[in-house]
Amino acid sequence: MALKSINPTKTKSWQLLQNHFEAIKDAHIKDWFTQNPRRAIDLTLTWEDFYVDISKHRITNETLDLLVQLANEVDLQDAISKYFKGDVINETEGRAVLHTALRAPESANVIVDGVNVIPEIYQVNNKIESFTNQIVNGELKGFTGQPFTDVVNIGIGGSDLGPAMVVEALSFYKNHLKTHFVSNVDGDHVNEVIKHLNPETTLFVVVSKTFTTQETLSNANTIRDWFLKSGSQNDVAKHFVAVSTNIEKVKEFGIDENNIFPMWNWVGGRFSLWSAVGLTISLAVGYNHFDALLSGANKMDEHFKTEAFDKNIPVITALLSVWYNNFFKAESEAVIAYSQYLNQFATYLQQGIMESNGKSVDRSGNAIDYQTGTIIWGEPGTNSQHAFFQLIHQGTKLIPAEFIGFAKSLHGNKDHQDKLMSNFLAQTEALMTGKSENAIYDEGVSDNLVPFKVFEGNKPTTTILIDKLSPESLGKLIALYEHKIFVQGVIWNIFSYDQFGVELGKQLANTILHEILGSTVVNNHDASTSNLLEHYKKLT
Numbered sequence: 001m002a003l004k005s006i007n008p009t010k011t012k013s014w015q016l017l018q019n020h021f022e023a024i025k026d027a028h029i030k031d032w033f034t035q036n037p038r039r040a041i042d043l044t045l046t047w048e049d050f051y052v053d054i055s056k057h058r059i060t061n062e063t064l065d066l067l068v069q070l071a072n073e074v075d076l077q078d079a080i081s082k083y084f085k086g087d088v089i090n091e092t093e094g095r096a097v098l099h100t101a102l103r104a105p106e107s108a109n110v111i112v113d114g115v116n117v118i119p120e121i122y123q124v125n126n127k128i129e130s131f132t133n134q135i136v137n138g139e140l141k142g143f144t145g146q147p148f149t150d151v152v153n154i155g156i157g158g159s160d161l162g163p164a165m166v167v168e169a170l171s172f173y174k175n176h177l178k179t180h181f182v183s184n185v186d187g188d189h190v191n192e193v194i195k196h197l198n199p200e201t202t203l204f205v206v207v208s209k210t211f212t213t214q215e216t217l218s219n220a221n222t223i224r225d226w227f228l229k230s231g232s233q234n235d236v237a238k239h240f241v242a243v244s245t246n247i248e249k250v251k252e253f254g255i256d257e258n259n260i261f262p263m264w265n266w267v268g269g270r271f272s273l274w275s276a277v278g279l280t281i282s283l284a285v286g287y288n289h290f291d292a293l294l295s296g297a298n299k300m301d302e303h304f305k306t307e308a309f310d311k312n313i314p315v316i317t318a319l320l321s322v323w324y325n326n327f328f329k330a331e332s333e334a335v336i337a338y339s340q341y342l343n344q345f346a347t348y349l350q351q352g353i354m355e356s357n358g359k360s361v362d363r364s365g366n367a368i369d370y371q372t373g374t375i376i377w378g379e380p381g382t383n384s385q386h387a388f389f390q391l392i393h394q395g396t397k398l399i400p401a402e403f404i405g406f407a408k409s410l411h412g413n414k415d416h417q418d419k420l421m422s423n424f425l426a427q428t429e430a431l432m433t434g435k436s437e438n439a440i441y442d443e444g445v446s447d448n449l450v451p452f453k454v455f456e457g458n459k460p461t462t463t464i465l466i467d468k469l470s471p472e473s474l475g476k477l478i479a480l481y482e483h484k485i486f487v488q489g490v491i492w493n494i495f496s497y498d499q500f501g502v503e504l505g506k507q508l509a510n511t512i513l514h515e516i517l518g519s520t521v522v523n524n525h526d527a528s529t530s531n532l533l534e535h536y537k538k539l540t
């Protein structure tokens with residue numbers, strides 16, 4: 001069954017939220033702490049190894065009640081049950097959205113077109129496991145009989161960002177295999193990656209759900225040509241494997257049928273790292289850790305599915321984001337992870353969040369007159385403190401930020417960890433409390449400098465404190481954001497699982513490529529594009 005189509009702005013709670021917003025929009029968070037000594041405890045969600053403090057937000061209990069009422073009025077519960085059941089909630093592409101099935105227990109029963117998909121998932125997982133073990137143990141060897149030393153993931157978008165982010169995030173758990181990622185069609189990218197590689201000891205994983213993506217096929221062809229300078233066509237079978245739904249196209253490319261790891265249409269690219277798209281993750285950290293990543297995500301799925309909305313981490317974080325996006329009219333959100341391992345986390349989330357919820361037509365096909373998809377950005381702390389924090393502290397824009405930190409450091413360096421975490425805690429305090437004129441005068445600052453040193457504070461943040469970065473906790477964290485995306489899409493009454501917005505540019509690029517190659521001349525470009533094209537041709 002399809003998702004319901006309810007315009008959120010026509011609900012009773014939306015109107016109440018609007019009135020409530022007018023009433024509290026100028027209130028300062030720190031005053032609420034003074035009024036309620038229990039605020040920090042009252043507004044903290046605890047679950048397993050996650051401690052989520054939402055007390056430094058521009059919210060009261062009434063705000064939360066009204067936001068939960070909004071979730072109820074758009075029937076979020078019904079949407080959640082359709083999501084997990086495998087209903088065709090990706091209506092515009094006629095598909096279920098079942099990345100949650102990929103991490104469900106073997107005993108689960110998830111029906112798509114009358115068939116339980118869980119056994120197929122476990123069959124592929126077994127194949128991932130045995131292939132991983134054979135590569136890691138050196139049982140499977142390259143064409144000159146040497147064990148593999150390097151793995152190259154060739155893919156883009158969801159076939160690159162998830163695996164690349166997770167492999168980096170789990171570097172601590174990595175084995176001896178060196179992993180590389182080739183994504184951009186920029187030939188300098190692929191050439192930089194292969195220039196130090198030994199074809200005799202390198203495994204190539206070509207990942208493309210459709211197996212029609214220009215970037216991935218170009219890179220895979222270039223790499224195969226490079227490989228064939230050392231190995232023969234027969235050796236390709238030993239060095240190239242593929243992950244795809246498009247078995248025919250993979251075979252056409254020349255990859256052995258046994259080397260194909262299937263995936264399914266009901267797995268969206270940006271939610272696919274849990275499927276065979278995560279093969280490079282499994283190879284990099286071992287199948288046991290890949291499995292722990294899946295089980296962490298499954299735990300978050302259960303929390304999301306069963307917990308009351310007011311204690312439900314994905315639901316509450318999504319509602320807070322709606323609060324700032326639609327009432328405070330915040331233009332963007334920052335995600336700041338206090339872990340260098342999560343260097344690529346914000347980049348990964350950009351696809352998940354912006355490709356999903358960057359929509360302006362509602363589920364009834366009407367143009368939307370309220371804000372949807374948030375702009376997401378971020379870099380790890382503490383580096384980001386020395387880059388863009390100035391603007392969050394003293395700029396004119398309101399930027400709600402999510403701070404993610406881990407209590408234990410993996411290498412156990414207490415000195416660094418205490419310094420890191422003191423920054424993690426201090427920044428949200430500074431953003432919230434600010435610094436008043438009086439406090440600055442008290443420091444003896446000369447009058448003319450005082451205005452420049454004022455911090456108004458009242459900048460909202462969520463603090464997500466997790467015990468330790470492990471495959472399991474990372475799985476939970478990623479799943480949290482997946483469900484947050486889902487909840488926001490439900491509230492905004494949009495289809496989160498298509499991405500037609502990426503098509504037009506691809507089509508025009510094909511037309512222009514033909515023109516660059518001289519095979520066709522299309523004269524219906526705008527004058528700017530025609531001039532640029534001509535100029536490019538002159539330069540090359």
Ligand code: F6P
Pocket residue numbers: 156157158159207208209210211212213216269270355499502
């Ligand atoms: O950018 C559009 C997109 O379709 C993404 O949704 C997807 O993750 C990416 O391209 C790669 O697609 P494929 O896995 O089919 O190569």
